[in-house]
Amino acid sequence: MTKVGLVGEARVRGRMTVAPDKEAEGRAVITADYTFVHGVARAGGDETTRVIVRRVLQVDVADLARYRGTEGRLWIRDHASEISNDDCRRGDGLINPSFFGDLRTGPPRTGGARDPYDRSTGVSRDGDPDGCGVVTRT
Template sequence: MEAKGEGNAVNGVPVADVEAALKGAKEFLIASNLDRAVLMGAAPKKALALIDPLAVDHLAEVRAGLRRPTEKNDPTWTFSRFDPDEVELMDDVRVRGRLTFEPVRGTAGKVVVRADYTFVYAVAPAGGGDEVTRSIVRRTLELDAADPARFRVTDGRVRLLVVKSEIFNDDCRNGDGVIRPRFFTDRSDGPTPTGEARDPYDRSQGVREADRGCGTASRT
């Protein structure tokens, strides 16, 4: 996506900075949802390195969740991660989504970048087996691009404002730091998903965070 505006600026933000924010959003999504090592449980070092170090509280919260996941601070709401002792990735990740941007109304010198992407992971039980299922993750992100002459920012880093996620085909054990797909052979174990059945591929509605991990997928 190319950023365009009057006089090489969008709402007072230099076009180069808007383009950098768009690029940073894309790189962050790749590092947090497509990096093979991260998908298999490794620390998301590339993604963390992209976050503005001035966002001290946010970085501290994210790192705390990675070190010791809890139900209220589970890293899977930002990073796609599986347990390699339980899950094997079968194919390339399927991705669908878009990046957009618009001026922040009433605030000169700021532009909001929005990302809305769905990631589809084909997985099988680790160690072999004939069953293959899919876990579907939809994430929406909001980042800001700010005029460095008016706001204190770090050049080349992303500033996350909002991250929302839905995970379909997860066993509902929130707080353990990984996505645990439900396979037909072990559906008698763990919590039973609740809530209305929803199509995880339907992108016509917004993310419903209330369904975190326990929504019922109508298909995978």
């Protein structure tokens, strides 16, 4: 059963940076930090909302003259992601967007308030221990 459908194309904003690895000479660290905004509509209805997903990926690139590896291959160093405007209480492994109508009729949201577009902070690894969190804007 389809609960939501995509509206338009995803919008993407972010940056990719390259820096020398401070721990090993001859290696570089590439960091990709992107936010994806997906417009969704409730199936069979006219209410729309947004789901915001931020993903951060760090990979190592090594000088193959110094390190053993395969050309064209990267080593994943770290990855993290956050999903905003998701009813994480369901725990079914799917993204369950929150619509305005749900906020009026459902249980109150718990957890800290945060701006999903704020790129001055890192991605939370532990989520919000107090609940799903409350987004200040979508």
